[in-house]
Amino acid sequence: MRITELLKTEGIELGVSVDSKEDAIDRLTGLMDKTGNLSDREEYKKGILAREEMSTTGIGGGIAIPHSKNAAVKKAGLAAMTVPDGVDYDSMDGEPTKVFFMIAAPAEGSDVHLEALARLSTILMDPAFLDKLINASTKEEFLKYIDEKETAKFPEEAKEDKAEPAVREEKKGGLRVLAVTACPTGIAHTFMAAEALENKAKEMGIALKAETNGSGGAKNVLTKEEIKHCDGIIVAADKNVEMARFDGKQVLQTKVADGIHKPEELIQTILDGKAPVYHHSGASEDETANEEGEGIGRTIYKHLMNGVSHMLPFVIGGGILIALAFLFDNQAIDPSNFGKNTELAAVLKTIGEQAFGFMLPVLAGFIAMSIADRPGLAVGFVGGALANAGYTFGNVMNFAEAKPVSSGFLGALLAGFLAGYIVVLLKKIFDKLPNALEGLKPILLYPVCGILVMGVVMIAINPIMGAINTGLNNFLSSMSGTSSILLGAVLGGMMSVDMGGPFNKAAYVFGTAQLTVANAGPEQYAIMAAVMAGGMVPPLAIALCTTFFKNRFSESERKSGIVNYVMGLSFITEGAIPFAAGDPIHILPPCIIGSAAAGALSMAFKCGLPAPHGGLFVIGVVTNPLMYLVAVAVGAVIGMLIMSVTRKPLNK
Numbered sequence: 001m002r003i004t005e006l007l008k009t010e011g012i013e014l015g016v017s018v019d020s021k022e023d024a025i026d027r028l029t030g031l032m033d034k035t036g037n038l039s040d041r042e043e044y045k046k047g048i049l050a051r052e053e054m055s056t057t058g059i060g061g062g063i064a065i066p067h068s069k070n071a072a073v074k075k076a077g078l079a080a081m082t083v084p085d086g087v088d089y090d091s092m093d094g095e096p097t098k099v100f101f102m103i104a105a106p107a108e109g110s111d112v113h114l115e116a117l118a119r120l121s122t123i124l125m126d127p128a129f130l131d132k133l134i135n136a137s138t139k140e141e142f143l144k145y146i147d148e149k150e151t152a153k154f155p156e157e158a159k160e161d162k163a164e165p166a167v168r169e170e171k172k173g174g175l176r177v178l179a180v181t182a183c184p185t186g187i188a189h190t191f192m193a194a195e196a197l198e199n200k201a202k203e204m205g206i207a208l209k210a211e212t213n214g215s216g217g218a219k220n221v222l223t224k225e226e227i228k229h230c231d232g233i234i235v236a237a238d239k240n241v242e243m244a245r246f247d248g249k250q251v252l253q254t255k256v257a258d259g260i261h262k263p264e265e266l267i268q269t270i271l272d273g274k275a276p277v278y279h280h281s282g283a284s285e286d287e288t289a290n291e292e293g294e295g296i297g298r299t300i301y302k303h304l305m306n307g308v309s310h311m312l313p314f315v316i317g318g319g320i321l322i323a324l325a326f327l328f329d330n331q332a333i334d335p336s337n338f339g340k341n342t343e344l345a346a347v348l349k350t351i352g353e354q355a356f357g358f359m360l361p362v363l364a365g366f367i368a369m370s371i372a373d374r375p376g377l378a379v380g381f382v383g384g385a386l387a388n389a390g391y392t393f394g395n396v397m398n399f400a401e402a403k404p405v406s407s408g409f410l411g412a413l414l415a416g417f418l419a420g421y422i423v424v425l426l427k428k429i430f431d432k433l434p435n436a437l438e439g440l441k442p443i444l445l446y447p448v449c450g451i452l453v454m455g456v457v458m459i460a461i462n463p464i465m466g467a468i469n470t471g472l473n474n475f476l477s478s479m480s481g482t483s484s485i486l487l488g489a490v491l492g493g494m495m496s497v498d499m500g501g502p503f504n505k506a507a508y509v510f511g512t513a514q515l516t517v518a519n520a521g522p523e524q525y526a527i528m529a530a531v532m533a534g535g536m537v538p539p540l541a542i543a544l545c546t547t548f549f550k551n552r553f554s555e556s557e558r559k560s561g562i563v564n565y566v567m568g569l570s571f572i573t574e575g576a577i578p579f580a581a582g583d584p585i586h587i588l589p590p591c592i593i594g595s596a597a598a599g600a601l602s603m604a605f606k607c608g609l610p611a612p613h614g615g616l617f618v619i620g621v622v623t624n625p626l627m628y629l630v631a632v633a634v635g636a637v638i639g640m641l642i643m644s645v646t647r648k649p650l651n652k
Helices: 021-034 041-054 112-123 127-135 139-153 165-173 188-204 224-229 256-261 263-271 296-327 343-357 359-372 375-389 408-430 440-478 482-497 502-515 522-548 555-569 573-582 584-604 615-621 625-646
Strands: 007-013 058-060 067-070 077-087 097-106 177-182 208-214 217-219 232-237 251-254
Touching (some): 007 139, 021 097, 077 127, 177 188, 177 263, 232 256, 256 263, 296 408, 296 502, 522 555, 522 584, 555 573
Parallel strands (some): 232 251
Antiparallel strands (some): 077 097
């Protein structure tokens, strides 16, 4: 749906002067109400404000796109406003915002707000177009500029004679450079990267076409003919995209952020013939990396994170329900049945255990799926289940005194990678079969052969992995005094090193894995407590510093700092990322030291946590809760004080 079909003149206001972000939102919701798209303006406004609390919709470059999918919306629509003098909207780049587009979408139905957001993110990347909108003198002129830009940007919707230069170039002899952009969860970055690449190509006099793999699926898809005749392809993606089609072509694989910030460098690399030639391994139709194009470490990390991201909802949901069962139970009734002595506790613990039980199969299944696509999913699930159950040949064959040996988290991790590569191997073997049997591969050959091989392998290695798992748990149980405090400091510090990156995820996954140990006790709970304490500190340290040392931060940073109180108390470490990304040298070291202190103190105070998430909201299930709060508070204050020294006062 075109922007001009969603935007009415009643919903446009030009040359407005507003004093604050709140004033801008109020003005825009009033415009939206005038269009007749809302049944309840206040309810819709609550949805807008709730979205802003998650993260600002001020995407930078003078643009803000507040949006809400809301039950108070009768019909999808847009409202627009220009503020020539700009207003502080907590934008990502800290600059004043001058152009606003507010999106309203009904709670039920298609994701029209995603389509509109994608389109706006694309067309607003052109500074010259943005200036036209800001200087438009009438609403009709404003709509005309948008219509012209959309027609040029989306030629498939316009007549043939209005096709943009890149399309005409394609008909003359092909596009020189192609691109694919994609990000795992966001929307705007996918389209911003595509727009940045296309704009830079035009400046360089090069014909470039970018395929976007956004939330609504692939758009502007590259054709076989375009791929055949191009010089090379830029893949700026942080998630899996279809790579088999690029076999034998020059392919430059990089992060989606590089597509936004380094478009000229990427294009020039293709033009100079310096990108590696891609050779498809046949492992998966949706892989983004191979040993030549991407390092082995990053490839393994992406497969692992695919499993972890799908596993976490089961861990967090089940873990918190189990923790609540302990909170609402009475241990005095029957200590051996603690967690199920009362009716409410029994219900909570039963549901939580069932959810928690899916953790290892889901981890292994989605690691395998990342490696080998859908055929790997079932094989990985079975491998994870066998690792969890701990079957061995002795146990399966009913040998005397043979007991299951669960290989736990480590076994499931290994099962996921083994399952993926077992299916990759089967694909290569079955490629030699007649084409008539192609339909049997995914529904018969891969699952039967894959599950059989996976089962035999896991039954064979479970005793080995189980012994390693048991040894690790015994080692952790034996740690006390200085050694446990040191472990707490290391895990706490890791939570701050990259705030959501590999180090952070490694520490968090290690902590949650301890909760899956059979008969997990104080030692395992202490590790999870140290991890969460370390993760809560960075946002809290930044929030405290913006409150007590205001002259070190800009006005927009001080406003964002208030939000970090909530983020930190909720154990959302990522709240500190905007500050760390903007000034890593002065922000990261204080956060790491503060987090390490909190983790160490948590261990020293013998705090324990049976829940894998929740922050302050699960304090009721923390062992020694008062001292746990002290550990977090001390870590946050240490981080704040060091940050006040590393971060110098700003010039007025």
